[in-house]
Amino acid sequence: xxxxxxxxxxxxxxxxxxxxxxWEQNRPVEVTTAWCDKYAGALGEEDFRIEGxxxxxxxxxxxxxxxxxxxDKGWNKxxxxxxxxxxxxxxxxxxxxxxxxxxxxxxxxxxxxEETAEIAEDIAAETTGDEE
Numbered sequence: 001x002x003x004x005x006x007x008x009x010x011x012x013x014x015x016x017x018x019x020x021x022x023w024e025q026n027r028p029v030e031v032t033t034a035w036c037d038k039y040a041g042a043l044g045e046e047d048f049r050i051e052g053x054x055x056x057x058x059x060x061x062x063x064x065x066x067x068x069x070x071x072d073k074g075w076n077k078x079x080x081x082x083x084x085x086x087x088x089x090x091x092x093x094x095x096x097x098x099x100x101x102x103x104x105x106x107x108x109x110x111x112x113x114e115e116t117a118e119i120a121e122d123i124a125a126e127t128t129g130d131e132e
Contacts, residue, residue, distance in 0.1 A: 002036045002053035003028045004043070016042055023048075041077065042094060071104045080104065 006013055006023035013023040016039055023029070036053040043050070071080040077097040084090065084103060091103060 001030050002033060003030050003051045004036070004040075005029070005049045005051075006047065007049050008047035013047070070108060071101060073101070 005028045006025055008023075008025065011025050013025075015022050017035070020029075033053060036050060040050055040053065071083050075083075077100060080097065080100040081095075084100060084107075087107065089103060089107065091099065095103075
């Protein structure tokens with residue numbers, strides 16, 4: 001059975017699972033593998049230590065279905081978030097894989113590219129003094 005220990009800064013942290021009591025600092029809690037499969041991604045590696053559990057193969061594997069380096073349904077959530085982070089895009093709060101892919105679609109849409117290009121041109125004109 002996996003064991004989860006809260007190692008964060010505060011003494012107590014609210015539980016994300018309504019069936020559990022709040023997390024107490026440095027108190028190991030035995031959970032099921034199914035619980036880890038469902039909640040481990042939302043815990044945060046810097047605040048929790050998980051022992052005795054390995055991610056399922058589907059969660060670990062990322063496959064680029066388009067072979068284009070752009071996140072798609074074959075990518076795992078962690079890799080999509082890292083790709084967005086490389087563009088300084090971080091969703092506020094918790095985001096699902098579908099929500100992250102929606103952000104990717106917005107970034108990669110022609111409208112998003114045009115808007116970004118217009119903003120870049122405006123900034124360049126302001127810094128060089130070549131305004132029209």
